[in-house]
Amino acid sequence: MKKILTLLLLAALSTFGQSEDESQIKAIYDAALTKGKAYDWLNHLSNQIGGRLSGSVQAQQAVDFTKVQLDSLGLDRVWLQPVLVPKWVRGTPEYAFIETSPGLTNTVPICALGGSVATPPAGIKANVVEVKKIGQLAELGRSNIEGKIVFYNREMDPTLINTFQAYSGCVDQRYSGAAEAAKYGAIGVIVRSMNLRLDDYPHTGSMSYGELPVPERIPAAAISTNGADLLSATLKLNPGMKFYFKQNCKQLEDVESYNVVGEIKGSRFPDEIMVVGGHLDSWDLGDGAHDDGAGCVQSMDVLNLLRITGYRPQRTLRVVLFMNEENGMRGGNKYAAIAKSIKERHVFALESDAGGFSPRGFSFDCSSSNFDRILGWSKLFEPYGVHSFKKGGSGADIGPLKNDEIVLAGLRPDSQRYFDHHHAENDTFEHVNKRELQLGTAAMASLVYLFDKYGIVIE
Structure with missing residues (x-):
């Protein structure tokens, strides 16, 4: 009898936890679709700043703009991380x-x-x-x-x-x-x-x-x-x-630029760091709306959505807008090098760099134990059309963080139209659908919430 009561208690706790997760994820999606800031931020990045070629004036304007926006969210800390980047002009x-x-x-x-x-x-x-x-x-x-x-x-x-x-x-x-x-x-x-x-x-x-x-x-x-x-x-x-x-075209001397970083300090495990991000630079032919303005504003909005829904992260949550992914990977490498030098412990990183199209799922670079746990969360995403959870790549900028412990993830939107715009003159704001962008943000915030609440599996 005692064993049966224990099993019933565990089942009840599991049901309660699932119900709590369903409610939180529903709140995240509701907030993304009604109060999200990503689309407005992208409008400014695309139409007021434009293409953000590494080392350009526009890249610096994007750094300044996104820092101001992160400051306005009331995060615990926002800073610029200097990085030397190549400067090529067309x-x-x-x-x-x-x-x-x-x-x-x-x-x-x-x-x-x-x-x-x-x-x-x-x-x-x-x-x-x-x-x-x-x-x-x-x-x-x-x-x-x-x-x-x-x-x-x-x-x-x-x-x-x-x-x-x-x-x-x-x-x-x-x-x-x-x-x-x-x-x-x-x-x-x-x-x-x-x-x-x-x-x-x-x-x-x-x-x-x-x-x-x-x-x-x-x-x-x-x-x-x-x-x-x-x-x-x-x-x-x-x-x-x-x-x-x-x-x-011409290659000039390297110039100083910045990764833009914002942080909410963890309430229980502040030394465990979770990253969500995209790359702030783009090519110069269009305005970099899909590649990767979308990923940047989605990542910024993840922190905003958690704040709106009243969720306080247990682990330290950072948004990182990496500079120079397109022609050098200097930002991602610099961030990882600094993290290693000061012995920071990163347990999770999620990157959005596949366009602002409808989210279909995530890919993961992680251990089998962590992936099994992720598959257990898949039903929480099914009501929102997010159904594909696969082991594979994550993202270029978060790749340098890889070690035996961390879980690396990449948002995987519908990719059929992505290469129509990739690195071309028609990668512009009008080709990003507001609702699809917001749904991607919500999916990212939901995954961040689950990893923050349950942590990673240590093998």
């Missing part, structure tokens, strides 16, 4: 055309890749060699590449439902394509934009020359998907055609 707009015969040209949309060198002042015009993979360069050999422009034309795989997987499958041509082509004597590189749809928006993104000496570096640009298809078709019909492009 210069005047890029220009390119396909020349099928002398004087007969078709202009195509291009943009310089982040970190690229400029073309000579008069631009570059040369024959083109098209490849699908970097490995094809070795097959062609120097004799077929030297003095030409290499055109990387590998598409994102449309059969992959996970669009981030499709992106990962071809982004190497953007990141390493110029460094590899230069080894074979190419004088420039054109890369098909990482985009699943056909349009006229070239998509920029980070590229690297590796250890290639500065005098040997060649200019690299992205071409829109429509432009890539036109270039490929023209090349098949007229192998002797030429491509011209001109860009004026």
